[in-house]
Structures are given as C-alpha cells and as structure tokens.
Amino acid sequence: MNRSLQMNNIDARYTLSFTAEKDGQLLREALSEWRISKRALTAIKFEGGLLTVNSVERNVRHPLQIGDRVEVKFPLEEKSEGLVVEYGELTIVYEDEAILVLDKPAHQSTIPSREHPTKSIANNVCGYFAQQGLASTVHIVTRLDRDTSGLLCVAKHAHIHHLTGLAQRGGEVSREYEAIVHGHVIEDCQSIVAPIGRKDTSIIEREVREDGQFAHTDVSVKRRFYRQEEPMTHICLKLHTGRTHQIRVHMAHLGHPLVGDELYGGTRKLIDRQALHCVSLSMKHPLTSEVLHFTSPLNEDMQQLITNS
Structure with missing residues (x-):
C-alpha cells in the first residue's frame, strides 16, 4: 500500500492519501483495509469530511482501479468539553x-x-x-x-x-x-x-x-x-x-x-x-x-x- 500524509494550508481538514492496489475493489472495502473506522466514515459523511478518487468526490460504493489516488479528508475537530485553552510549558x-x-x-x-x-x-x-x-x-x-x-x-x-x-x-x-x-x-x-x-x-x-x-x-x-x-x-x-x-x-x-x-x-x-x-x-x-x-x-x-x- 502506498500512502502519504498531507496537511493542506488552504484546507485545514486532516487529509490522508492512498493509492489503490486492487481492480474493482469498492472504496468502502479499501478504506476498511486502510483502517478507516466506520465511526470515521460516518463523521466524514455527516460532519463535513470528503472522499475523493482522482480528485473527484465519490461515495463508498465506488469501484477502484489500480493506481487510483484516494484522498480522505476528515471533518474539522472541535475542542472537547471540559478542556480550557491554556499556554503552559510542554516538554x-x-x-x-x-x-x-x-x-x-x-x-x-x-x-x-x-x-x-x-x-x-x-x-x-x-x-x-x-x-x-x-x-x-x-x-x-x-x-x-x-x-x-x-x-x-x-x-x-x-x-x-x-x-x-x-x-x-x-x-x-x-x-x-x-x-x-x-x-x-x-x-x-x-x-x-x-x-x-x-x-x-x-x-x-x-x-x-x-x-x-x-x-x-x-x-x-x-x-x-x-x-x-x-x-x-x-x-x-x-x-x-x-x-x-x-x-x-x-x-x-x-x-x-x-x-x-x-x-x-x-x-x-x-x-x-x-x-x-x-x-x-x-x-x-x-x-x-x-x-x-x-x-x-x-x-x-x-x-x-x-x-x-
């Protein structure tokens, strides 16, 4: 599996990129093999994430071809309740x-x-x-x-x-x-x-x-x-x-x-x-x-x- 990580300066969403290695494999199956959880897929679908294949938005039923470039953009995260933004020292x-x-x-x-x-x-x-x-x-x-x-x-x-x-x-x-x-x-x-x-x-x-x-x-x-x-x-x-x-x-x-x-x-x-x-x-x-x-x-x-x- 060929995988790369990027943080896009324009789009602040956390993004992972993968290269498909199996012809005809559904995107959903590939994402499971790449250890993207069902919970994450739900968040991507309903909370502002994005799945693209060769820069075109696709859903999880899309069939892949070898060499397709898949990008997974996770939705922006919000600070958990109970956490306060502070600027103390970290080692x-x-x-x-x-x-x-x-x-x-x-x-x-x-x-x-x-x-x-x-x-x-x-x-x-x-x-x-x-x-x-x-x-x-x-x-x-x-x-x-x-x-x-x-x-x-x-x-x-x-x-x-x-x-x-x-x-x-x-x-x-x-x-x-x-x-x-x-x-x-x-x-x-x-x-x-x-x-x-x-x-x-x-x-x-x-x-x-x-x-x-x-x-x-x-x-x-x-x-x-x-x-x-x-x-x-x-x-x-x-x-x-x-x-x-x-x-x-x-x-x-x-x-x-x-x-x-x-x-x-x-x-x-x-x-x-x-x-x-x-x-x-x-x-x-x-x-x-x-x-x-x-x-x-x-x-x-x-x-x-x-x-x-």
Missing part, C-alpha cells in the same frame, strides 16, 4: 504530523478534573494546537496519574487515536516504568497477574478483586537499599495492560506500596508524591509503521532517594 520529546510525545512533570494532571480544572497537560496541548493552527482536540494515548512523571503520547487526530488504540490492544505499545517501593522485594523478577477493580467504598481507589479487570505487570529489582534505616527497593516495571492505578495497586497488593503513595499505604516522609516515572515508551508509528523508542531519565526527587541511601 516535547518528539513531534510529527500524527503524534506528540511529552515528558510530564510530577504534580500535573494529564486531563482536567473537578479538583484540578486548569493547568493540565491536555489544556496546555489545546493551547499548543491553537498556536499551530491545528483544528483538533486532544487525544491522550498513554495517560499518567497526576503525581506520576515521565513519557506520555498524544494523538493529533481522532483517526490517529483510533490507530494507536488498535496498536495498544494488539500489544504493540510498550511502556516501562521505574519506581521506589517500601521494603525489600524478595524476588529479582516476577509477574503480577491480578484483576483490578474499583473499591466499593471509594470513587478513586482501586484494589485487587476477583470481579476486576485482567491486569498484568512484570517487576524486576534494580537495587535494594536503606534510606534512614528503612528498607526500600528500586524496581523496573513493564505494563501488559493499562488499568487505572495498576502499578500502585499491584505493588501494594504485593506488600510493597510505592514510597510517597499515601492512597495505597506509602509514606511521604521523604518524597511528596508516589515515586513512579515512565522511563520508556516504544511503539510503531501509526502511519509509517516505523518503530519509535523514547526514553526519559528519572526526575531529581527520585534520583535523590536512590543516591542518598
């Missing part, structure tokens, strides 16, 4: 026409909430998109808790978000974290496979429970140490699923809550947030299939916990 690790990879500091929400309606990553990305003249809302691909730092990915368009969602469900998006936990973790390497669900007595807290969603975390020990005579362990974690608070819940279930994670049994005597950082993000580019790999060093607060032991 950009990577950017192209499709995705934005950021290094998030601790103490900043990924998306706005009732408790923290402003200064979120999403609000700042809205402002950044506005500065670029990009007619899109914010699509978070990999979300981090407010007090977790490190790498996260944002899709610049709903279709790109759809593609990254398919990749995540296929295990093609890999995230690795480092954390500092209370106590000395005995096993050097282990897998935690334990379902996670919402705790009955809380709208925020999660717990391991039989009726929860499947969750799988791999844990390996980097270093066991003492800080002020208290045993701690510096660990690496790889997520195979992406449940809310997954690492925090699994480590607390193991008897080793994250240092600083008061919600799940940690203490903030030495750090004012859970000691958790996304150090690595790997994924195939949603359009080119190029393998992308990004890394982020630990924040200074976690480094100090380790080096001052």
